[in-house]
Amino acid sequence: MNQYRDADARASLDARLLWQPAGSADLDNWAELIARTAAVERPVWFERRADLAQILDSKNNAAAANTILGVDSVGVARAYSRITKSRSGDKAVGFGCVDPAWQGQGIGTGLLGWLEQRTRERFAGDAVSGEPGPAPRLRLCMEQQHTHQAALFDNSGYRIVRYYNEMHRPLDAGVPEAALDEGLELVAFGPELHEPVRLAHNDVFRDHWGSEPRDEEAWGFVVNDPQMRPDLSAVVIERSSGTVAGYQLASHDAEGADARGFREGYTDLLGVRREFRGRGIAQALLADAMSRFAAAGMDKASLDVDSENPTGALALYTKMGYVAVNHSMAWDKEL
Template identity: 70%
Template sequence: MESRKNPPRSNTVLGFDPDGVPRAYARISKNRDGEKAHGFGCVDPQWQRRGVGSALLQWLEARTRQRFAEDAGAAGGPDAEPRLRIFIEQKHEHQAALLASSGYHVVRYFNEMHRPLAGPLPQAVLDAGLELVTMEPHLSEAVRLAHNQAFADHWGSEPRDEESWRFTVNDPLARPDLSAVVLETGTGDVAGYQLASHDPESAATRGFSEGYTELLGVRREFRGRGIAQALLADAMRRFAAAGMDKASLDVDSENPTGALALYLKMGYHPVNRSVAWDKVL
């Protein structure tokens, strides 16, 4: 499925060695009305320290300026201030040095957290009037709308339109059988959701198999009723039943809903940190 709003042909660049082997890439993603573009990139370790990363960063910045100009022209309005955001793992010091020397600054930290699945798993019971069901295709649009509501007060979050949501739920690694939705029994409204993924190939490189919670959200009017806790407990049981060693997720270190405290309470522990870097172009 090719994106109409971020078509690869105009928003991706590849670097090949003389033998035609791809060694580097960079990609831009931006919502038309978004206040920022997201940049992604990577260089084969054997080809680092040759200026390839710097060249990719220059391309990302140039394409970001173009995307903002294109979107302003399509909307018939003035040019917005171009902003590029790049996420990297904190341990990648060479990438951090490149971004810092290129005028980027750190705006946020995120924690990758793991929860071993061996041994007793937590149990959580939902309030009366709520029910937990496995994620199904007919729930997708309602979950999308619930996600936009749940994340309206989260830093850096932008509403997911139908196209970007399809990329999320139809991702090859998505596992709806390991995902769940909490519904209000009387109305059928979505109160919360947990969308999971699993990469079977990562076990070979990481040494363990993990179920990953891509998205976890609870609509504001349903918060304080233990829904997130119930969804996480359910996810752990689904992951364990599928033979996985760990439950994994990422969390904003300054999440306004107190998610970090909840994850720690349920046995998750930080194992890695990623950093969001911004530059106004």
């Protein structure tokens, strides 16, 4: 039985599949669907079972309302979508895939219809009574090689709003030296710094395109991510005040290393507070990250950067030896 109440969203879904919210009993089936799709489409990264389990634990993005899983007549998952949105956010972000053996049959178009309807519902539910809210907007992201996704998005009225560069820096070429100013100290990233770094991150990215403040739950997705590596991360503190001046939070995808043929330390987040910029903090954090990655047996340091980053990050990364190896795009549609 289809468990989604909205008639328009129901009508868009392929009747050959049984559609249901994803639950803990579906974790293996769900993860296997994503892995089968990734084996053909070869994305840089994809969600694994532990990531999906974390998603199901989310309170603000309740799985029963915000995920949909389509299974065939013998119970094999063939397609899924999910949506995330912060209560005060100006956009929802959609995710999903269709089993390669079932692609080209309109299932992706149906899932897109479900995502759009669920986005409208989330915006309506989050609206403050008596106050005008933002127009519902859905964002979808894809890597440049996935041309079938680009065709679907373009034909459905989405437009590219941003480009991102995936950048790599080989570690066999040595690590650059970068010293901190007197009065600044680089320390390990531990639980006692989770909240101070969250607040610093919200301050650093308050004027960055597409960024939204991270509440405690959203930040929990960062610090509790199964691939998060505190030992490869670091924070710069101002000694006199204890203020977080900058941070570098890193992860490592051990499973992905086998498929990609190299081990990489990935910088998920890098930021420096405005009042501390121009003092070499970002360079010091990146150099420290490279040293940590190399000591852990990594082959490359990697990160992603907005091609129009307002802080000049792209120029910094290039100066430190990072080279763009892949591109991705964000597509938006106002509903």
